[in-house]
Amino acid sequence: MMSITRSRAKVLGLCFGASLFGPPASALDLALPIGARETVSRITPSGGYDLPIGAWTEANGVPVAALEGEVRRTAWRISGAGITTGQVLGPIREQLMADRYDIFFECTARSCGGFDFRFGIDVLRAPNMYVDLSDYRFLSAKSADATQALSLLVSRDGDSVFVQLIEVGPPGRPALSVSAARSVAIPEDAGDVVAQLESAGHVVLADLDFASGSASLGDGSVQSLDAVAAYLTANPTRQITFVGHTDATGSLEANVALSRRRAEAARAYVIARGVPASQVAADGVGFLSPRTTNLTEAGREANRRVEAVLISVK
Numbered sequence: 001m002m003s004i005t006r007s008r009a010k011v012l013g014l015c016f017g018a019s020l021f022g023p024p025a026s027a028l029d030l031a032l033p034i035g036a037r038e039t040v041s042r043i044t045p046s047g048g049y050d051l052p053i054g055a056w057t058e059a060n061g062v063p064v065a066a067l068e069g070e071v072r073r074t075a076w077r078i079s080g081a082g083i084t085t086g087q088v089l090g091p092i093r094e095q096l097m098a099d100r101y102d103i104f105f106e107c108t109a110r111s112c113g114g115f116d117f118r119f120g121i122d123v124l125r126a127p128n129m130y131v132d133l134s135d136y137r138f139l140s141a142k143s144a145d146a147t148q149a150l151s152l153l154v155s156r157d158g159d160s161v162f163v164q165l166i167e168v169g170p171p172g173r174p175a176l177s178v179s180a181a182r183s184v185a186i187p188e189d190a191g192d193v194v195a196q197l198e199s200a201g202h203v204v205l206a207d208l209d210f211a212s213g214s215a216s217l218g219d220g221s222v223q224s225l226d227a228v229a230a231y232l233t234a235n236p237t238r239q240i241t242f243v244g245h246t247d248a249t250g251s252l253e254a255n256v257a258l259s260r261r262r263a264e265a266a267r268a269y270v271i272a273r274g275v276p277a278s279q280v281a282a283d284g285v286g287f288l289s290p291r292t293t294n295l296t297e298a299g300r301e302a303n304r305r306v307e308a309v310l311i312s313v314k
Contacts, residue, residue, distance in 0.1 A: 028177075032078065047069075050064035050066055051168065052121050078163065088154050103140070109136045132157065205228075208262075210262060232270065233273075241308075242267050242283075242306050244258070246287050247304050249300065261284070
């Protein structure tokens with residue numbers, strides 16, 4: 001049986017219940033990809049929720065803040081191939097930050113604790129919500145006025161991405177609204193990688209997931225690299241460079257070498273699929289170009305990446 005470490009809500013500065021200091025935060029407008037369909041919506045007027053505030057550990061299980069208030073549980077299904085859990089959660093995360101939400105815990109399947117984290121938290125039942133134990137993302141956040149808190153869980157089942165939102169706050173607060181985020185519209189295939197490569201000149205290959213210190217792509221196909229390989233094969237005058245990046249663990253010299261190995265792994269992958277070696281190069285910059293902070297595990301994981309950069313449009 002999983003153990004759970006509980007923490008009082010006041011640790012997070014949260015103030016729920018009937019007696020609130022000031023009005024609750026304004027209604028949250030959640031931007032989801034076009035085609036998102038709500039699978040379930042449940043409201044518990046007076047309930048409790050153990051909000052995860054850290055990753056699972058063998059010693060302590062999942063640390064949580066035990067919150068009380070009106071609990072709202074909602075899930076959506078987004079059907080269509082070619083979209084990743086990171087592409088879904090990323091814009092939502094940016095929106096929460098724009099709405100002055102404080103994201104105090106964030107993790108992906110490996111850094112969360114895999115199987116143990118997933119089965120140590122509140123997850124809606126299938127078919128309303130599915131969780132792939134090797135591909136899910138989670139975050140916890142609170143509103144600027146500390147009257148509301150929420151968790152987001154994004155995972156997938158086959159070609160569908162599922163989003164679960166659990167909100168806790170005062171009764172009678174404004175209802176959540178959902179709008180279509182056209183910037184993350186579901187592509188018919190992996191062509192969104194190519195579209196960004198040509199429109200912006202570079203693209204982060206979000207489905208390349210590196211463990212700290214590793215340059216291995218693992219077994220099986222990589223959808224973004226397959227899309228890049230098809231693009232280069234169809235456009236023999238195009239040239240790209242894969243640029244590897246690392247987190248800030250270790251020396252610059254070691255990280256530059258590691259980032260180059262990551263880029264070389266991506267290059268070797270597309271060459272093995274028939275792309276001429278002359279069309280693709282590889283380089284690495286270590287930790288000198290981070291996407292986000294290196295002070296958290298989630299940030300370090302986001303910084304371990306490979307980008308494809310378009311260098312020729314002849």
